[in-house]
Amino acid sequence: MTGFTALLIFVILSLLLAMTYAGYRVPQIFLGNKKANHWERNQPVDDPAFLVRAKGAHLNCLENLPLFAALVLTAAATGQSAVVDGLAGVFIFCRLGQSAAHLIGTSLPLVLVRATLFVAQVLIMLYLAWMLMP
Template sequence: MTATSVALLGFVAWLIFLVLSLGIVRTSLVMTGKRAANSFNSSGDDMAPFGYRLTRAHANCYENLPAAAALLLYAMATGQTEITNGLAYIFLGARIAQSVAHLISTNRSFVLIRFVFFVIQIAIMVIWLLSFFGIV
């Protein structure tokens, strides 16, 4: 298994972990009678702070998955994983670290930390894209 395929599967696994975690939080609220099953806002703004952060971390993952998946799948489909392999684990680590920072807090320091991890991911995807075009 290449680093590229590990990064793709790791991203998907992380997304599934977040959605399952969100499901557990919401199910526990329903099962304890604190909320009706059909009463949750998709934004998560009607939940306790951790539930809101979890909702937003999950949404941020699925918002960014298409671009990352497209680049990683392109590399695999065209036999160019040598372009993505070198930064694949850093990319996945930055993705997970961004989510973890989001889950911990939304205070200014953690928002800045989260932003740094986001920028790392975007920079890596730009490097991959430019490399596919032979620019870098």
């Protein structure tokens, strides 16, 4: 898998996670069940637990997407795409696994899976950054 393919999968995953909870909230507004500003920050959350977890998974993607994108683009700009391509599949597998674990639940084993996959992604990105240094 190329770095660009992994980046596109990462973007698609982020958008799908956003649509998961937005897809629940928008009809609530149009049906008159909730006001559009019902979900403002510092308000109590009354979404179903799955949607709260989907939002958490989405926000976690958004925290890491720019970092991975910067590495992919740096590799491409410096003619070193092979550095990222070699680990892109592993990285995206970890990202998908972390998001899936996030969506499934919050039990201790799932939190440990999420944390392990997160650390793996961070280590991969640190390794890639090191390898891309001039």
